[in-house]
Amino acid sequence: MNFFLSYLAIAEIYALASMSTNLLVGVTGIFSVSQGAIFGIGAYTVGILTLNDWASFPVAMAAALILCALTNLAVALPALRIAGDYFVVTSFGIQIAATAVFMNLTDITGGASGLAGVPPPNVFGRDLDEPGAFILLSSIVLAAAALFFWLVLRSPFGRLINAIREDELAVTAAGKSVLAAKVGVSALSGMFVGLAGGLYAGFLSFIDPGSFDIDASILLLTMIVVGGARTLAGSLIGPALLTALPQVLSVLPIPSDAAGPLRQILYGLMLIAFMLFRPQGIAGRRL
Amino acid sequence: MSGPYLDVTGVSKRFGGLQALDDCSFAIEPGQITCLVGPNGAGKTSVFNVITGFIRPDAGQVRFRGQVLTRMGSRRIVGLGICRSFQNLRLFADLSVLDNVTVYLPSRTDENPFRPILRPIRTEIERKRRMAAAMSILEEVGLAHRARDAVRNLSYGEQKLLCVARLMASGAELLLLDEPTSGLSAQALEAMIALVLRLKAAGRTFLVVEHNTRIVQRLADSVVFLHQGHVLAQGEPAAIVADPKLGEIYFGGAL
Ligand SMILES: Nc1ncnc2c1ncn2[C@@H]1O[C@H](COP(=O)(O)OP(=O)(O)O)[C@@H](O)[C@H]1O
Ligand SMILES: [Mg+2]
Numbered sequence: 001m002n003f004f005l006s007y008l009a010i011a012e013i014y015a016l017a018s019m020s021t022n023l024l025v026g027v028t029g030i031f032s033v034s035q036g037a038i039f040g041i042g043a044y045t046v047g048i049l050t051l052n053d054w055a056s057f058p059v060a061m062a063a064a065l066i067l068c069a070l071t072n073l074a075v076a077l078p079a080l081r082i083a084g085d086y087f088v089v090t091s092f093g094i095q096i097a098a099t100a101v102f103m104n105l106t107d108i109t110g111g112a113s114g115l116a117g118v119p120p121p122n123v124f125g126r127d128l129d130e131p132g133a134f135i136l137l138s139s140i141v142l143a144a145a146a147l148f149f150w151l152v153l154r155s156p157f158g159r160l161i162n163a164i165r166e167d168e169l170a171v172t173a174a175g176k177s178v179l180a181a182k183v184g185v186s187a188l189s190g191m192f193v194g195l196a197g198g199l200y201a202g203f204l205s206f207i208d209p210g211s212f213d214i215d216a217s218i219l220l221l222t223m224i225v226v227g228g229a230r231t232l233a234g235s236l237i238g239p240a241l242l243t244a245l246p247q248v249l250s251v252l253p254i255p256s257d258a259a260g261p262l263r264q265i266l267y268g269l270m271l272i273a274f275m276l277f278r279p280q281g282i283a284g285r286r287l
Numbered sequence: 288m289s290g291p292y293l294d295v296t297g298v299s300k301r302f303g304g305l306q307a308l309d310d311c312s313f314a315i316e317p318g319q320i321t322c323l324v325g326p327n328g329a330g331k332t333s334v335f336n337v338i339t340g341f342i343r344p345d346a347g348q349v350r351f352r353g354q355v356l357t358r359m360g361s362r363r364i365v366g367l368g369i370c371r372s373f374q375n376l377r378l379f380a381d382l383s384v385l386d387n388v389t390v391y392l393p394s395r396t397d398e399n400p401f402r403p404i405l406r407p408i409r410t411e412i413e414r415k416r417r418m419a420a421a422m423s424i425l426e427e428v429g430l431a432h433r434a435r436d437a438v439r440n441l442s443y444g445e446q447k448l449l450c451v452a453r454l455m456a457s458g459a460e461l462l463l464l465d466e467p468t469s470g471l472s473a474q475a476l477e478a479m480i481a482l483v484l485r486l487k488a489a490g491r492t493f494l495v496v497e498h499n500t501r502i503v504q505r506l507a508d509s510v511v512f513l514h515q516g517h518v519l520a521q522g523e524p525a526a527i528v529a530d531p532k533l534g535e536i537y538f539g540g541a542l
Pocket of ligand 2: 331332333374
């Protein structure tokens with residue numbers, strides 16, 4: 001039972017992150033490969049603030065949300081003026097730089113060995129140290145985020161960022177600021193993934209740079225490719241399937257040191273297979 | 288009103304070794320249809336790009352109702368009431384016909400990214416209002432029955448009408464149409480001409496790039512003849528079309 005609840009909690013956290021990726025990559029067409037880094041900033045913010053008792057969990061979450069929105073904005077601003085392929089390179093650079101910071105700011109991030117003993121989320125005076133209790137919190141956050149995601153997508157702003165993906169010049173000709181909309185969606189997307197990162201730190205109680213590296217960014221992209229771009233269902237199905245994979249591998253008779261590489265290979269194969277045979281994912285639209 | 292409505296004076300633009308616009312000057316009167324004619328590569332689309340702020344000229348200026356547009360961004364220019372279409376349409380292919388129009392509706396706060404979260408009900412009301420506004424524009428151009436369709440399922444003629452619908456949505460008073468009739472079937476052509484004339488009767492002003500002299504004579508109140516980036520002549524359609532020198536340039540001596 002605990003096993004299943006843990007899986008569910010992780011899947012919910014990645015679903016939050018997938019909504020973020022979907023807004024940025026799926027809807028607006030800003031091909032970011034630094035989602036892992038922003039996810040990590042959310043996780044480290046909550047980890048550091050609560051571990052040192054500098055802030056309560058809700059305050060730390062709010063800080064993660066704001067910090068991730070601002071970071072996403074700051075890294076996006078110079079890069080958003082750069083079109084298409086160049087943005088991927090810039091965003092790759094940001095990912096590499098963030099990993100270096102997580103690794104080397106040893107005093108506050110714990111460096112390569114990470115941060116252990118992050119306290120469980122404490123809300124209304126209760127420690128959510130059981131998966132069963134945590135799942136209540138993560139489900140509420142996910143439900144609220146899903147509602148917001150749905151509201152944003154159907155709103156005039158949602159139409160605008162869809163149009164930007166299709167043709168920036170035609171949006172400019174409409175008298176709209178493409179840059180302002182991209183700044184807005186970067187901030188929104190940062191907030192979603194910041195929440196995900198904060199919950200991740202609180203749930204696992206241990207975080208290290210390896211969870212927020214380029215592989216993490218690619219995993220987050222794979223989730224929306226598999227689940228499907230631009231839909232709420234896609235943002236839920238992709239993470240649900242991909243976070244199940246390590247669990248399935250762990251019960252199969254595979255040596256534990258082979259499980260990691262095997263998982264990466266399977267992620268890679270899924271990415272290729274979906275791109276070739278089902279670019280719209282399971283429940284979405286073509287990326 | 289003081290001065291001319293839209294005034295292009297001495298505009299020049301060089302692309303590398305190519306002088307796309309060369310001391311280009313003409314004026315547009317309000318409520319009229321002005322046709323911009325000239326051979327391929329004459330600089331017609333470049334004129335649109337300069338007026339709408341897409342490219343900055345090397346010299347010269349554009350004034351609209353007395354205001355200098357030349358250093359403004361395209362956002363402000365649309366705000367002042369000028370909106371352009373594209374020769375290659377640039378519709379939002381994955382969006383519905385209706386959404387292609389709603390995106391062109393002006394907005395102050397309705398497109399704020401945080402509004403759907405902070406004021407969900409208000410946003411929903413605005414969304415409905417925008418959809419209704421877009422729908423009534425689609426009715427005007429005769430595309431209401433295709434509102435839910437994907438753009439790629441429209442015929443070419445319908446796609447071109449949709450381009451005009453988007454400009455109408457922008458609320459602009461001066462519409463710049465880049466080759467709105469090229470590639471149209473006879474029936475679609477009549478629909479387009481009727482629409483432009485209807486909009487003119489309703490008070491809108493047009494600058495239209497048009498190749499076909501017969502269509503020019505049906506549409507134009509005034510014709511601007513552009514050749515190698517320079518305006519050779521501006522005048523009544525009958526006079527311009529009848530000018531043998533211009534005909535020779537235009538048809539390469541075929542007239
Ligand atoms: N952005 C640009 N960069 C380089 N050359 C351009 C650009 N835009 C237009 N040109 C050139 O300027 C000339 C005029 O182009 P254009 O204004 O599109 O002509 P028209 O619309 O009358 O056919 C053409 O030779 C074209 O190749
Ligand atoms: Mg042209």
